Structure formats: structure tokens, C-alpha cells
Amino acid sequence: MDLHPRNQSETTSQDSGLRLPRNVWAVTVTSFLTDVSSEMVFNILPLYLTNVLGVRMGVVGLIEGLAASAASLLKVVSGWLSDRLGSRKWLAVAGYGLSTVAKPFLCVATTWGAVLGARFADRVGKGIRTAPRDALVADSVNEQQRGIAFGLHRAGDTAGAVLGVLVALLVVRSTQAEHVVLTRIAFRRVVLLSVIPAALAVLALALGARDVSVRSGQGAPGFRWRELDGRFRRFLVVVSFFTLGNSSDAFIILRAQERGLSVSGVLMMLVTFNLVYAVVSGPAGALSDRVGRRALIIGGWLTYALIYLGLAVARSAWQVWALFALYGAYYGAAEGTAKALVADLVPSARRGVAYGLHSTLEGLAAFPASLMAGVLWQGIGPWRGFGPGAPFLFGAGLALIAVVLLVAWLPAGHEPPLPARTPGA
Numbered sequence: 001m002d003l004h005p006r007n008q009s010e011t012t013s014q015d016s017g018l019r020l021p022r023n024v025w026a027v028t029v030t031s032f033l034t035d036v037s038s039e040m041v042f043n044i045l046p047l048y049l050t051n052v053l054g055v056r057m058g059v060v061g062l063i064e065g066l067a068a069s070a071a072s073l074l075k076v077v078s079g080w081l082s083d084r085l086g087s088r089k090w091l092a093v094a095g096y097g098l099s100t101v102a103k104p105f106l107c108v109a110t111t112w113g114a115v116l117g118a119r120f121a122d123r124v125g126k127g128i129r130t131a132p133r134d135a136l137v138a139d140s141v142n143e144q145q146r147g148i149a150f151g152l153h154r155a156g157d158t159a160g161a162v163l164g165v166l167v168a169l170l171v172v173r174s175t176q177a178e179h180v181v182l183t184r185i186a187f188r189r190v191v192l193l194s195v196i197p198a199a200l201a202v203l204a205l206a207l208g209a210r211d212v213s214v215r216s217g218q219g220a221p222g223f224r225w226r227e228l229d230g231r232f233r234r235f236l237v238v239v240s241f242f243t244l245g246n247s248s249d250a251f252i253i254l255r256a257q258e259r260g261l262s263v264s265g266v267l268m269m270l271v272t273f274n275l276v277y278a279v280v281s282g283p284a285g286a287l288s289d290r291v292g293r294r295a296l297i298i299g300g301w302l303t304y305a306l307i308y309l310g311l312a313v314a315r316s317a318w319q320v321w322a323l324f325a326l327y328g329a330y331y332g333a334a335e336g337t338a339k340a341l342v343a344d345l346v347p348s349a350r351r352g353v354a355y356g357l358h359s360t361l362e363g364l365a366a367f368p369a370s371l372m373a374g375v376l377w378q379g380i381g382p383w384r385g386f387g388p389g390a391p392f393l394f395g396a397g398l399a400l401i402a403v404v405l406l407v408a409w410l411p412a413g414h415e416p417p418l419p420a421r422t423p424g425a
Contacts, residue, residue, distance in 0.1 A: 023140035024149045026208030027133060028156035033201035034096060035160030037194040038122075040168040041103060043270050044182055044190065045115070046250035047263060051181040055112050057254070057385075061374025063112065064248035065367035067119040071127035072363025079131030079356025083349060088136035089211040095129025096205060098122075100198040106191045127363075131356035138343040138351050139212040144289065146343050150336040151285020158278040158332075160197075162271055167193065169267040179262040232345040232354065234409040236361055238402055239338065242301060243365035245308075245398030247373035247391055252311065252324055258388055260317040269321045273328040280332025285340065293341035294410060300334030301403045308396035312389035369395075 102121035175186040346354035379385030
């Protein structure tokens, strides 16, 4: 294990071209193992809440929204702290460790409040690790490698999700004879098994990554909003607006079950989604290095709007399945590309704060997004809501408005120029 940070210029010069440095692979392996663990559990958590605990959609939205938002302020704090310390790795390791410790508590969660507590603790871990981890990746590569580095990271992350869902499927099918609804015993077995890859993920990052020193001639960076690039500030506002319509994917899972998919069918649908996501992520990241981030993000958001419109009017389970597969293409094209655009807009010394702000604003918007989705679907109190299609119509509308804002506020020619490609790269 190397305890001495590597100089950034050394990292980028030694790993120029298409050869990605050690840190990208270490983070990719860590994310792979983490997603094996997390996707085993959290994809079936909404089924546990509704099938076993019997909660309403509004409570599902509350749990998912609070889990995404309540800990989101930690993302900007941990990002700022990693900039101030000039160190990314160990904050990321601490975050992965906390999430690992939190998972077993779901085994003894018999009320939705207990589920919320365990889910919250897991997301606190994510809040601690996300910005330093993303900044570690960005600082470990040169400009020509950013798109493919983040694309590879997302591809590894999603490949782990495929394996995690398959493992959950095997456990469910071997535990319960009836696959229409999830049972408590099957859920607990999945949770216990998920701890193994989560622990291995912590070890992979702790032993495999090397810190990258961050140099700044202006001292420790602060939180001053006006000091950030105006294009980055506008991008954050647009992303936050888009996220208000991007409710938790738990509602797509519940929509599939509402349209007639069994638990096994839902898990196979998730495998399809993650396979598409894994296949698209790497090539989409490389494509963004060539044609620009803005075009891929706009295309991804338009695709998202069409998918959500389809989910709103879906008549059968196979239609939800097909739309969710296309949803994987949206994720693969847009998510890693957005992170690469953040690196393009922000200098190295402020990337921890920048990724923290990006994740924090997304997380804060995710709370009202998921809460509104649950209320629109099933109402609150005596009001029964507008039905299963309502949250998807709402999300599609906001996505289209976000596209208009992005085109207006970050017009073509005003995004960062594409990095010059070296011969043979």
C-alpha cells in the first residue's frame, strides 16, 4: 500500500493516451463490488416495504427522498474537506466503510422507521465518499481521458449491479416458492449475503488506490459561489431542475409490479437495465470526449422524457420492461458525461467542492421529487392521488423544460473546448 500521494503532473504524464492509471481501476473495482452489494438489497427494498411492511407509496417516496437528500450536505462538506486536505482517498474509504456497517441493520428492521434509519446511514456513507472519489478519478487522468475514465467507472459500477441483481434473484428463487410478492425471509438472506462484497469493496479501495496531491496557489478553496465558473453555476441550476422530476427508480420497480411482473420478473428487468447501462457507459464517455458533453446530455434528457411518457401510459408488464431497458441507455449516456463536464468546467483545486455541490443539489432535489411522486401516485390521507401514471408525466414535463434551459444557458460554442488529441490517441 502506497501511503505517499503522487504528484498530479506525474500521474497524467505517465498515463497519457488511452492507458488509464491505477486509481481509475481501483475505484472501478470498488464500485463494482459496492454495487454487487447495494443492488442486491436496495432494488428489492421497495418491494419489502410494500409487500411485507404494507406501507403506502407516499411513505416509499418519503424514505427514498430522505435517504437521497438528508445526507446530501455531507457531499459538499466532504468535497471541500478533500480539497482543503489535498487528499481524496481516505474520505472515500471512510464513506464506503460506513455504508458497509449500515447494511446488516436492515435484517432487524420491522418498521418503516427502522428501514429509514438503515437507509439513511447507508446514504450518509455515500455522501461522505462520492465527491472525494469522483475528484480522485478526475485528478488521476488527463483531459483526454476524462470521458472514458468516468465511463469505465460507471460501466464497472453497473456490471456489479448486474451481478448483484442476479445473486438476489437466485436467493429469492431458492428461498420462496411463490414469486409474486417478496417474503421477509428472502429479504433477510439477501441482506446478509450482501455484506461480503461490501467489505471487499472497502479493502479494494484502501489497498489499491493512491492519493493524488492537489496543488493550489490560492490556499485552501472555499465555498464562494461567485468564484465558480458561471457556466458551472448555470449547469447546476438546470441539473437541479431536471432532478425535481427524476424520482427514485423505486417507482419504476413498483410500476412494473403494478403492471403484473412477479418479484423474479422485476429482478430480471433490472438485469436488463444494468446490462444496457454497462454496455453504453464506456462508449458514451469516449464519445463525449470527441463530440462534446452537452450534446450527449441533451440527447439523454430527451430520451428520459420519452421513456417517462411511455411509463405513464404503459398497458402491460413487457412495455415497462422494454422502457426500463431503454432507461439504461439514458443512464449510460448522461450520468458519466455530466461528471466529466463538471471536471471540464472546474479547475483541479476546486473539484472536490464542485462534485460535492453537484451531488448535493441533486440530492436535495431528489427529496421533493420522490415525495411528490408518491403523493401523485397514491395521494395522502383521504385523497387517493392521480394514479400510477402521474409521477411519470410530471417527470417527463420537467425533463423537457430542463432541455430548453440547458440549450439556452449553455449554448453551443459556450461549453469548454474539447481537449486536443495527441497523435495516436
